[in-house]
Amino acid sequence: MSKDPFRTRDHVADFDDIVADIVARSTTTRTSLPMLADVAYGPHEAERLDLFFPQGPRQDLPVHVFIHGGYWRMFTRSDYSYVAETVTGAGAIAVVIDYALMPAVRMAAIVDQIRRARQWVRDNIASHGGDPGRLSVSGHSAGAHLATFLFNEGSPYPPSAALLLGGLYDLKPLQHSFLEPLIGLTDTEVEAFSPMSKLHSSQTKVAVLVGERETEPFHLQARLFADRLTEQGLTASRGIVGGRNHMDSVRDLGLRGTIAGDWLRQLILAG
DSSP states (O other): OOOOTTOGGGTOTTHHHHHHHHHHHHHHHHHHSOEEEEEESSSSTTOEEEEEOOSSOOSSEEEEEEEOOSTTTSOOGGGGTTHHHHHHHTTOEEEEEOOOOTTTSOHHHHHHHHHHHHHHHHHHGGGGTEEEEEEEEEEETHHHHHHGGGSBTTOSSOOSEEEEESOOOOOGGGGGSTTHHHHOOOHHHHHHSOGGGSOBOTTSEEEEEEETTSOHHHHHHHHHHHHHHHHTTOOEEEEEETTOOTTHHHHGGGSTTSHHHHHHHHHHHHO
16 A cells, blocks of 8 residues: 555654654754743634744844644644744744644634734734834745745735745645545635635745655645746745755754755845
């Protein structure tokens, strides 16, 4: 029986070791960087975000929002605090956000939470030294999918730039994957929340990245979505993260001198 191309554990032998490493790195980040933790952007217990700050004065700093992955059903913002190392190292405020998980909530609720988290940043980040007009966003896997709903058609105040790593842009194939009994994506959700079928804002410059060692569906979706964005008039580039799989590519986002980390740093500096 062939392995499910969407089930990460089937293709990343050291999955648990990488997760343990990023959690440990995140613990270190939360003790070493200036931060404001557990900020509510809404009433639900999952509607929380953490702010991480570069050293020094805070006035009109660029702002970067990171959205974690986990197939909309696992992980939390605290597992991904380490990404703030790269963000603050580039002189920006890092906003690492949480959202409620499926199947306890449905996709519509999660997308609404992501948008309200962005609105909180827009309304409040100036009081923390950030410039709401200098906003960029990144996301990994399901987080990359969710990030697209900050710059699709009709989204107010789209970010200047987005980095999408190992993302999922057509949800239809997931209905026949290992996720079917876990989150049960409906036909309505596939139609409403597949970024491939949406229009997007030309105000956002997009980098679509995928690890070289990802399975074929991730490469295909990255290629098709980057082409789709270009057809819609966006400045969209596609990059391969050499030698990396679905998990070590996202670990690299918090490390200097790595392909993914350098992409993220350049995205922030360019904004």
